[in-house]
Amino acid sequence: MLRTVKSSMLVALAGAALALSGCGDGDKGGSAPGTGGGGGAADAGAAVPCFSVAWSEYPSWSTFGVAGELKLIDGKKGALGPIEKKWGVDIELKQADYDPCLVMYGSGQCDAVCITNMDVLSPSLSRKSVAVAPTSTSCGADALIVSGDLKDVQSLKGKSVYGLAKTVSEYCFVRNLELLGEKEADYKFTNMDPGAAALAMQQKKEGYEAIVVWNPFVLETLNKRPDARVLFDSARIPGEIVDMLVVAADSLEKPKGREFACAALDAFYAVSARIEDPRTRDETLVALGEKFSHLKVEAMKKVVEQTKFYKTPDEGLALFTGAEMPKVMDKVVDFCVKHDIVKDKPVLGFGDKAAAGAAVLRFDPSFMTAVKDRK
Amino acid sequence: MAGATNRGIVFECRGVHHAFGPNMVLHDVNFRIVRGEIVALVGPSGCGKSTLLRAIVGTHPPGRGRILVGRRGAAEMAEVAEPGRDRGIVYQRYSLFPFLTAQQNVALGPMLDQTSLAFRAFRFPSWRRLRRRHMEEAAELLARVGLGKALKLYPHEMSGGMCQRVAIAQALIMKPEILLLDEPFGALDEATREELQRMLLTLYAENCRAAGRGEEPPLTVLIVTHEINEAIFVGDRVLGLSQYWDWRGAGHAACPGATIVYDKAVPVCAPDADRNFDLFRDRRREILDVVFSPEVLPDREKHCLFWRQLENGEGQGVLQPWATAATTSGAGRDGSSTPGRPGPSS
């Protein structure tokens, strides 16, 4: 018995040790050109600093996987794709589940991570972060699904609503209650893994009449249980649950750090453009679907509707420079403090480094501008 | 059969046959044991001694035939088909429960025999009193077999000889009608083996004293052994079970299994007698030939002379009063034997 517990501890410790030694990502000392992130790979890439992006399966984040597959960027360390050559950086793609991505980012094992505007608050406190661009916003991808006989939100009172606590699911639920003028205290949100909650719902398990989950579980549950329906979803709070690409502030300080962020965004916009273009739309969606729960193209069309991409720098800029963004983030931060996700309100900043000052998390539109200008 | 319960027949195998599928193992095994005897059963390995013993213990009843046990105070012998408290058994190994001390091992019998699970669970105070008595009884018995100081030892803390003493005490406390010993000293060194043989002879001497007083001898033993000297030394009678007999002469096309080919009283040794196996040399030779030799195929009746010996008043030890009664009454108890036939004088 001891062995298992001890070994899990060891794994945790080893993971921590990796954070120190791995790729030199969080290592200021290794930032000199040639010896930096590249880690001394022998070929042409050796001279080019290497940065890593951690991504998990999600419609707008699987674009990085597709970009790697299309060879726009070469996800391996030491090999360069056209976009990497254009910006003169080497990007390493690291795919993992969402939670491990967060841990990877928090422990400094990657330079950039795909993360939501809510989940980024906690790691920002230990690792100053810069949101370089929004990739998409949830517009129906997070939904409250109820069994058919529950007609309105009042009928949920006294029942458990299952979803993963302290995540966008709970945020989506609480914000919708607010919009409906309901009191949060009257409802019971119960922590449960979204996969498990969806499974329970699909099995018509007693007591599991309402779940808040994200895609692909929303689509899957609605498919497998025709009598279930969406009571409300994130479509009512567009632009509040924002999926982003976040880069660690020290990584941006390294030589070519800014170019790295731009290259990653360039790749994202390149794939987004292929989805927009009717000639390449279907094949790109098929490729994207393979990297998102193996969904077929029809389902993917629905998915990209519910997950609205910020497909051009202009759309991204509109969000980050808009007047709404600080207000949205205020709501998110309030929620996080109230739900014990962060202890104190983190200082947020909007604009470039000079404008944002001592903020632990800043929403910086300058990278999108740079990508736009260097088309 | 007047007086049969007193000094009478305590055990009988009547027409026991056994086969494992096509393998004939036992063929028409017949013998009776007088209360108080120590009967040694010998035979070549693989002859079916273990099969016969398992049949007697009752764990593997014989294919055909009956096994009868005479119980104290009962007029008729009773047929047995499963293990019971009237037959005690001591195996070569695994006779003791490893999780009990010597004393607990011995006290286990009375506990299982006299109480039930329900009694022990629901009538705890009475059980406690009874248990104390059992433990005292066990301690006494262990002292009698020379283990008064080993009461609290677990089997793994005792030598092989000590374990077998405890095992015998464990069986004795049940006062079985017959005690079965299955190669009991086979795994012991020579000195220990001799000690234990003498212990059996001591118990036998008690039998003789009881018989002399006209009482029921307390203990009857059937000891299975592959050691002929041991058989002659501790037994007052040797039974030979063997597949080497004249089955062709009896009209069989193939060997129908082992049967009793040798049944004779042997001289009784005192517990402190010299253990000089030279004295048994002739007897040993005879048994080796008749029972163990594949070349010698005797007629199965030829060496089964025990009852005739008794009728001739040849019985020693516990058999002495019995034999005397037989000669004075002038009629054999075994209907098939002819009285008055002379035998070797003792």
Add this chain to the structure above:
Amino acid sequence: MIRQPASMRAKVVLGAMAVVLMLAGYTVLSERQHRLNPDDTTIPTWSLLGRGVSRIVEVGRVVPGSEESRSWLARQKTRWLVADASATGYRLFLGLLLGVAGAVVLGLLMGCFEKVEAFFAPPLSLLAKVPPTAILAVFFVLTQTYTQMCVAMVAFGILPTMAQAIYLGVKEVPRELIYKAYTLGASHAEVVWNVILRQVLPKIIDGVRLQIGPAMVFLIAAEWLGGEVGFGCRIRLESRLAHMHTVYPYLALLAGFGFGMDAALRRLQRWLCPWCAGGC
């Protein structure tokens, strides 16, 4: 020389040294990481770990006028440690109890009756190879509540392996002992209770000792999926927020708990089965 015996004292000193070295290594690691990033929470310093520990044991938010503000007992339950340990402990012990009880009954029946053995042996050896975490959907259908699911996961997780061990143990009881018991006048029930069960008891305890590890893994995996309290769900939520200073104390607690259970069961074995000194 190889296998040169070492003195007890040397063993103790070396063992203690290894622990001290481990702790020192951690301290150095954490110092280094904090020189790089003073706000790091992935390899917390001792003081940060201390704060994590106090976060775990401190009384939670108490709303005036609530149940917690009035009752001392209810207030204790707002401590994470109390809430998590009682939830996880309840699930673990109930699961272990049911699993072990089931395994003992099944193992005894299989060891005593060959027909029962023939019926159960194939599915059992199959199920022993299937991690219960992989058949979560089945447990969902089988159980009503979340706690029941955790308990069922633990119970069914350990049952096949334990039942196998017990029934093999029962089959290893020398037949002579069983016959012997019958010649001593035992009933069938007494043979089971006074001979077989006594004989396999150390094996049962060993089985529990070996299965506590897997049981905890299954339980943590089940708790990982949800619930309000419990070690598994707390560790998931906290590690997601990169709060390693609370995660590590939880892991240490789990390790300590496992160590304690192991020692306690060893003790129990020595006390209940003094005859099998040094293991049977």
